[in-house]
Amino acid sequence: MTYTIGFLGTGNIAADMARALNGSGHKILVSQRNAKTAAALAAAMPEVTIAPNETVVANADILFLCLLARTAAQVLPGLPFRADQTVISVMVDMPLARLRSLCAPATDIVLTIPLPPIAQGGCPLPVFPDCPALHRLFGDRNLILPQPSETALNAHLAASAICATLLDQMMTTADWLAAFTGDDDAAQAYVAAMIRGYLSDRPRPGALPAALRGLSTEGGLNATLRAAMAPAKDSLRNGLDGFRPRLGLPLGPEP
Template sequence: MRIGIIGTGTIASAVVRGIVADGHEFTVSERNADTAAALAAAFDNVTVASNQGVIDASDVVFLGMRGNVAPGVLKDLTFRADQRVVSLMVGLSLEEIADLVAPASADALMIPFTFIAHGGSPILAFPESALLDALFGHSNTVIAMPDAAAFNHYLAAQALLSPVLKEIQVASDWLGARTGDPAAAETFLRLLIGGGLTADPLDMPGVIARMIGELSTPSGYNARLREHMGEAGVYDALIAGLDRLERPDGS
């Protein structure tokens, strides 16, 4: 397949790396220049072109710009009716993308995570897309949303990722400062948090509740820290923050 990227940034670069060995031809936009050059230097099947050059060379075009710049960029570009477009961007609906890329078809909105570069990423998709299943399903989990509202709820919920990472970083720094071995501290906490969550089959219900139950030794370290965090309002703040993400003005 001939795949184009407009907006060769953090997430688009990870997407390319994730499927670059699958026999496709990639044309990536010259912005970001360093990222585009790095991809072209690393892979024989990646070429750099102008935005219009990307479109002209591709069957499928991924949009990896930031949502706020996309309308101004896309209005000056010409798509073909035989093309399909996938948006990686937050902030523009499928209908808005469709208007901006006509006469090409807006195939799907797609939210991957940077570890798609290695596989194993959940990928939020709306609507269900045979194209995304074919391109990414072999090494990632494509989760298709039934409607735009569900997509937007999942989009808010995925924001949990970086606060969780921040907590791990704070605890890792705390541990490393005490032991004098920050690298070992980070390795331990990555294994601790990451290993358990996917150890059970993904279709098994109630895994998190069971794990919390298993970590509830009365007066144990886990029980005490969990209660402390609850008393400090962390879980209430999380719900309030998720609700806030869903309000149009973010208030």
């Protein structure tokens, strides 16, 4: 079955999601902004058409909301939403209750959290409520993770913020290594391949603690560095806890 898929807000994450649908046979409508990104998608993918916001919304069977939340609050009212379409929001700071009023008469509205790797596949996609359309579009190459509540979905949003921190630590390690080897690219490739080696496409339960146990030899290099970095663990927890008010997560006790 083929769909007309709309993207409202053709920015970074919309572009990655559209690229993931390259060759899928669906018709894709992208909104005019960002003009450069929309033009690049249309040039690269014959199934992509650039259209005004009204046309995207009026024609989409499945509509992805990829705007900044403050833009959405201004843009969504007055657009011709339909009761029979599925609306999938990827927006931070835009609760489901607010979307229900902004996107009426649409009622099939869900929240998900795509990340840039979705362009190639292998992206975890927490979703609430569960959404058959999301499974059909992305389930073959990505890990769809239905959540029991909006709170659980929002906790995943907080957890997703670890990506830049981990990548920054990997870059710091690679830079430190390259100072000895003189080869930045090789150092980055070494660090990336090493960490990738601990991860699998379809994570198995218990895989992370098992890997950590294997790196816990007393007096070993890993255990020594981990002990030196212990204060960073509190900083990480504090940083995640700092998202609780913004994401509507309970303020305590500890999860």
